[in-house]
Amino acid sequence: MKISSSSSNSTAIIILLSLVFATLSGQCRGGDVPLQVGFYKGKCWTADVEAVVGSVVLAQFMKDRTIAAALLRMQFHDCFVNGCDASILLDGNNTEKTAGPNLSVRSYEVIDAAKAAVEAICPGVVSCADIIVMATRDAVALSGGGRYIVQTGRRDGTISLAKNVDLPAPSISVSDSVKAFAKKGLNATDMVYLLGGHTVGVAHCSLFQDRLYNFQKTGKPYPTMDPSLLTALRARCPQNTTVDNAVNLDQNPLSSMTVDNSYYRQIILHRGILQIDQELALDPLSEPTVTAIAKGFDFSTRFGQAMIKLGTVQVFTGKQGEIRRSCRATNKPHK
The missing domain is CATH 1.10.520.10 (Peroxidase; domain 1)
Structure with a gap:
């Protein structure tokens, strides 16, 4: 909506x-x-x-x-x-x-x-x-x-x-991710919505290749990954290659460029790309929120609220900081 x-x-x-x-x-x-x-x-x-x-x-x-x-x-x-x-x-x-x-x-x-x-x-x-x-x-x-x-x-x-x-690393656990967000004044629900930014964008093979071949050094892929996704990702991300290809984080090709709740529907189907994405749908700390978002119709509003809250983290206001003349260089003289 x-x-x-x-x-x-x-x-x-x-x-x-x-x-x-x-x-x-x-x-x-x-x-x-x-x-x-x-x-x-x-x-x-x-x-x-x-x-x-x-x-x-x-x-x-x-x-x-x-x-x-x-x-x-x-x-x-x-x-x-x-x-x-x-x-x-x-x-x-x-x-x-x-x-x-x-x-x-x-x-x-x-x-x-x-x-x-x-x-x-x-x-x-x-x-x-x-x-x-x-x-x-x-x-x-x-x-x-x-x-x-x-x-x-x-x-x-x-x-x-x-x-x-x-x-936070792509392989971070949900509990550790909650702690990392809490340090910024963001709660677990904020975290789940903000990670929904993965509704658009891509990830390179190097960030998740272990999930395809040797998850946690078991010699096997991530145990619950959708088999058809595993096959597709292995074709896109072969072992022992120097090319670091990219794949969509939202595996629904009809909405991979749209900010919507499709990402959550995909991870419920075990089609998450990054480890943290998939585990959001599996961990008891986040699964109820993921399910509610996937079934709901208010993602745009709630995502917007989370983005607004993110924008308040440790801001400089008043006489603090500066207004840069160039975004690439501070106004402070070099010593």
């Missing part, structure tokens, strides 16, 4: 916003300035900052629909390390970009283009951290997900270190 401007959805939007503001307390790093809906209204004269970003995303999306998956991944990887401060965008030796899990993060050019567009209208006003969140929301909506409302007012961080990147 998509969020629209119809009166039937007005109540849902109000409820969504109340949930959002309830999560903001304690999320800012040392500051008491909350994020706001419409933070940039009137700050760029008559320009609608969110519409400017949205037009850039639309132009990029028309050329490459996979930017939705890329931007979802970018926001997750940014917010999970030092909070939502655009530190993943900074170039340089030993920055977050150079860490192993981030080497395949892409679509930086979308953020660059959006930043250039807003800088041309009102320089030094719109943060790169906010652009990531706005651009991701727009790409999700273009991919069939609900257009959720985002708050803005984040400021950009100035520190980006590869050694700080400690993202």
Whole structure:
């Protein structure tokens, strides 16, 4: 179900916003300035900052629909390390970009283009951290997900270190994943919905090849994988090859580019690609939520709520951080 401007959805939007503001307390790093809906209204004269970003995303999306998956991944990887401060965008030796899990993060050019567009209208006003969140929301909506409302007012961080990147691995257990999300102020239900970002995007064979041939060094494949999927994946990911092919995380070919609940239906059918994906449907901590999402019709709304909550993790607001002139370089002078 998509969020629209119809009166039937007005109540849902109000409820969504109340949930959002309830999560903001304690999320800012040392500051008491909350994020706001419409933070940039009137700050760029008559320009609608969110519409400017949205037009850039639309132009990029028309050329490459996979930017939705890329931007979802970018926001997750940014917010999970030092909070939502655009530190993943900074170039340089030993920055977050150079860490192993981030080497395949892409679509930086979308953020660059959006930043250039807003800088041309009102320089030094719109943060790169906010652009990531706005651009991701727009790409999700273009991919069939609900257009959720985002708050803005984040400021950009100035520190980006590869050694700080400690993202959950694809083989993490559900219980350990719950703990990792809890450290970011996100609960188990948030975790299940946020991993639903795998409704779009791909995974490379190297991330799950052990599940096809030698799961946990048993010499056998993952025990409950759907046999037809196993056959297909082995053909796509043969042993002893130097080519690291990619496969869709949502194995329903009719919806692998659409933000919907198909991913959950697939993992219930034992057609999960990554270990954490499949175990969401098997572990008692997450299985009831997965089943409810697979059977329900409110995925877009609830996914949007989870993305909004993710966007509040350890944000800089007020006088903290900075507004970068370039998303790839901090304004701080080099020592």
